Structures are given as C-alpha cells and as structure tokens.
Amino acid sequence: MEKFASDAVEFLPILMHGVALTIIVTLGSLVLSTLLGLVWALMRVSGIAPLSWASAAIINLIRGIPIIVLLFYLYFVMPDLGVTMTALQAAIVGLGIAYSAYQAENFRAGIEAIDKGQIEAAQAIGMGWGLTMRRVILPQAVRIVLPPYGNVMIMMLKDSSQASTITVAELALQGKLIASSTFKNTSVFTLVALMYLTMSIPLILLVRHFEKRAGRK
C-alpha cells in the first residue's frame, strides 16, 4: 500500500498528461457525434425517402464496423487517399463517426416519442418542417434523449482509450508506456482504472440527474 502511494505520487503527473488528451478526445468526439447524429436522425425522420434511406444505410455501415478498424482506416489508409490527419484528429473523427450512429438512433427514438398531435398543431399554425422541429419537437425530445445521452458520454469516455491504438498518448497509452518501462503493472493500471472511474463518476451523477428530471414530467 505504501509502495502504491509512492508510485502514485511518481506517476500521477505523467498520467495527468494522458487525462488531458482523454478529455480532449472525449469532448471532441462527443461534439462531432452529436452533430452528425442529429443530421442522421433528422434525415431519417424527414419524410423524404432518399434521405431516410441514406441515413439508414450510413447508420448500419457505421454500426457494422469496429471502432478500432475505423481508426486504423482513418489514420493509416486515408493518407494514401490524400487525406492526412494527426493521430488526435483521426481519433476524434473516428470516435465521432462511430458514435454518431448510436446518437442518431437515440435522437430518432426521442423525436418519434413525441405525440403526432404536436406536429399537427404546429402545422396547423402554419409552421413548416424546420420550425416544427426547432420550436416544438426537439425541445420536447431533449428531455427524453438526455438520460441515454449521458450513458453514451460515459461509453465515449472509456472508448477514447481506443485512440491509444493509433498512438494518441491518452491515459491508457501513457499507463501502458509507464508500465512497460517500469514493470510496475499493478500500481500503474490500478491508477489508470481509478482515474477513469474518477472521470466517470460526475457523468454517472449527471445521468441520474437527467433521469430524475425526465421522470418528473
């Protein structure tokens, strides 16, 4: 235990660099996946058949490819096609795309849960599709969508560790590097696990808060 404490003091500063990258990857891909997910979801519910099909195809394509393969593709294959990204950019884009499929399905479920009467009431006062979405449907769907959205945030935080496979020195890779140079596997990986857990706890509390709020109305 004493040894763990002294190891912790020694390794924490290095691991904190990893934490910073983990947070950057998570936040970046969260924003990207939310935007893309919203686009896929709105295409899906647009009522325009080609858009709806395209969205379904994109979602299934993304869902059918492992995140790690998507990352390899972006980082190792895209340069051959003339698109070069830094490892960090590729990680954010890859995780963002991968998670956009889940976000889209979540958003779609939220949108479709809204009573059809709301759409009709909006149309009856002359609202078009965009205004109906923006003023009537989405504000109500947010309440339904938030608890699962929080869960996606937790999953993304943990899956940001997959960025380590394309050399992003986030928390998991920093841990692995320290462990392989010091052979203090137990201390290092316990620390890494505890740090992920520490970052998850606020998100878990946030989800609980969302669930309470959604349950109230």
Next chain:
Amino acid sequence: MIELRDVHKRFGSHEVLKGITASVTKGEVVCIIGPSGSGKSTILRCINGLESYDSGDITIEGARVDRTAPSIVAVRTQVSMVFQRFNLFPHRTALENVIEGPVFVKKEKRGLAVERGRALLAQVGLADKADAHPPQLSGGQQQRVAIARALAMQPKAILFDEPTSALDPELVGEVLSVMRKLAEAGMTMVVVTHEMGFAREVADRVLFIDGGVIVEQGPAKAVLNQPQHPRTQDFLRRVLHPM
C-alpha cells in the same frame, strides 16, 4: 368562402370520403354530425391540408388547398384548427402557446403579440393562467387556451374537430360557451361535434355525414328537429336517446 367540390379521399383500400360537395360562407357556423368513422374529421383535416385528398377540389377564397404546395402555409394561417385533444405545446406556457404562431410564423413583434395574447386569454376567461403550463390546467382550460391560440392567428375561419369529446362532462359547458360567443361575434366556424344542443342553438347549418357522403344537410333546426333521411333519423334517435 370554403368550397369543397366532389372531394374523394381513401386510406389504402378504404374510401373515407366518397364525393363531398359543400360550401361555407363567411360568418356562417356549420356543424358536421355523423357516426364515428364516417369521415367527419377527415373533411376538416383536408380543408387545412393536414391530410391530402385524392380528387376533387377544396378552395379557400378561391385558392386551392394543396398540402404539398408552399401555399399551404398561407391556407393554415387563414384557417385555424382546434383539436379534440387540444395539442397544446406542453413545454410552453399558455401565453407562449398563444403567441407562438404570431411571433414565429407571422413574424409579428413580440410585444404586440404578447399584448394581443393576453387579451385573447382574457377573452376565453383565462387571464390569470397566462404563465401556467398546459399540464397544470384542466381539460376545459387547455381547450380554451387552444381556442385562443387559434384566434391569435387572426384567421378567417376556425375548424373545430370534436372540441369537447375529450373533456369531462362538467367542463364541456365552458368550452361551448366560448365557441358560442365566437359564433355570435361573426366568426366563420366549421365544427365536427356530437353536441346536438350546441348544433341546434348555434349552427346555421348542419351536415349529416355517413359512410363518406353527405346524407342530409340544411338549416340546423330543420335537420335536427325534422330529419328527412331514415339514416339521419336513426342516428339522431340513438344520440339523443342512447338508452
């Protein structure tokens, strides 16, 4: 003002409207009565383009209603609708519900819309509920807010789709009395209803619809007191004396 000429509408293989021809003149109150599933609500929903129709013509002051054309927005701002289940926006207050259309569709100045919105809420007896959210209101109050929301568009006509059918019996009166005042003020109204008392006293004309056709129509008192067609007679007997 509202003209329907030989309007047909089918849902799949089921033909709901089998050639409806009718007209509503300015300031007139027309009640549509008939059994469930007869196509009453579908007529209203075709008039403001919530449903498409397959053939025939619906025109409002000469302009054809086509739900896929951009002109449908103009139709809907001129012909408001009040729904059976109110369909208020639950995430907005009563006042916000009322000003939503004027501010975001008709681009009225917010201050002006709020002023008019408050006056309309007062007109339906809900001046003190402006800041309440719909779930905090009774069904009767919600429906009156919905009527204020319809009026806020300054429509030329209002369509009422069974406005009291989802209400507890003791709340029906407050909604009907608001509607009666509107009728007296000269609003053009088309009302799908099961309230025969309202139809008799307030409507200028009554259409009896059954099986997708207008079986009988005429002045309210004539149709309701001396129905000519056996199906009208049978329907009214069952509605007025259910036991």
